[in-house]
Amino acid sequence: ERRYSTYKRFGCEGLDSGISGLGRLARRAAEYGIKESVIGMAHRGRLNVLTCVLRKPYNQIFAEFEDIKYIKSSESVFRFSGDVKYHIGCSNKINYGNDNKMVINLLPNPSHLEAVYPVTLGMVKARQSKLNDPRGEQVLPIIIHGDAALSGQGVIYETQQMERLPGFSTGGTVHIVFNNQIGFTTDPINGRSGHYPTNIAKINGNFVIHVNADEPEEVDFAMDLAIDYRMKFLGDVYINL
Numbered sequence: 001e002r003r004y005s006t007y008k009r010f011g012c013e014g015l016d017s018g019i020s021g022l023g024r025l026a027r028r029a030a031e032y033g034i035k036e037s038v039i040g041m042a043h044r045g046r047l048n049v050l051t052c053v054l055r056k057p058y059n060q061i062f063a064e065f066e067d068i069k070y071i072k073s074s075e076s077v078f079r080f081s082g083d084v085k086y087h088i089g090c091s092n093k094i095n096y097g098n099d100n101k102m103v104i105n106l107l108p109n110p111s112h113l114e115a116v117y118p119v120t121l122g123m124v125k126a127r128q129s130k131l132n133d134p135r136g137e138q139v140l141p142i143i144i145h146g147d148a149a150l151s152g153q154g155v156i157y158e159t160q161q162m163e164r165l166p167g168f169s170t171g172g173t174v175h176i177v178f179n180n181q182i183g184f185t186t187d188p189i190n191g192r193s194g195h196y197p198t199n200i201a202k203i204n205g206n207f208v209i210h211v212n213a214d215e216p217e218e219v220d221f222a223m224d225l226a227i228d229y230r231m232k233f234l235g236d237v238y239i240n241l
Helices: 018-031 044-053 058-065 113-131 147-152 154-160 197-204 216-233
Strands: 036-041 088-096 101-106 140-147 174-178 208-212 237-240
Touching: 018 044, 018 101, 018 140, 018 174, 036 044, 044 101, 058 154, 058 216, 101 154, 113 140, 113 147, 113 154, 113 208, 140 208, 147 174, 147 197, 147 237, 154 197, 174 197, 174 216, 197 208
Parallel strands: 036 101, 036 140, 140 174, 174 237, 208 237
Antiparallel strands: 088 101
8 A cells, every 4th residue: 555555446355255166156157168258347456356366476566566567478469458447357378277168268357347248248149150150158147246336337237138139148157246335435225226236137037146245155156056057048147245
């Protein structure tokens, strides 16, 4: 905080198990034969996802904070850019062992938070078309939502109602709601009428899992259940963390 005192903080306080859980989800997806996943998320927990899930080197991240053009590794591709540090994306190929390899793309995202949701699904649909993957068995979309933005931004409903349209279906999205009830400036009681931010899932009857982030083993179980459901029923699933 003293070193970069002028930068805003978008942490995932209270949701640390969500980072390890996301790593668990990615590993399980690779075991299912998923070749590529595309992650869309806003700011909350982005640096943790970059370092812990996409394995982006710390020196690369600090170099970007210092506005240094760090020499990129030949093993990894940090091809995505961003206008500020907590908007930057990344792409990396992760080897989970046992010949389970998967490319993970974290898309850059502006300050419009959930605006990345349709962009993510559009990229996934394009990749699935290129790979002749109409059922979404090779490319997986993952969206990480903030609890207030999930309830408050209309782009969520607009995109969600296209879930099962033949020209737009991606075989199901795994939604992880980073719900630490911050909402940047708004408490839940002033931000939404429904009890849960995942009430948006009711419009399509999507599967919703509620799990306490203080129980990392249960979070891992929720991630396992989510990917199992998605791969079997090819539908959207929400984890309210």
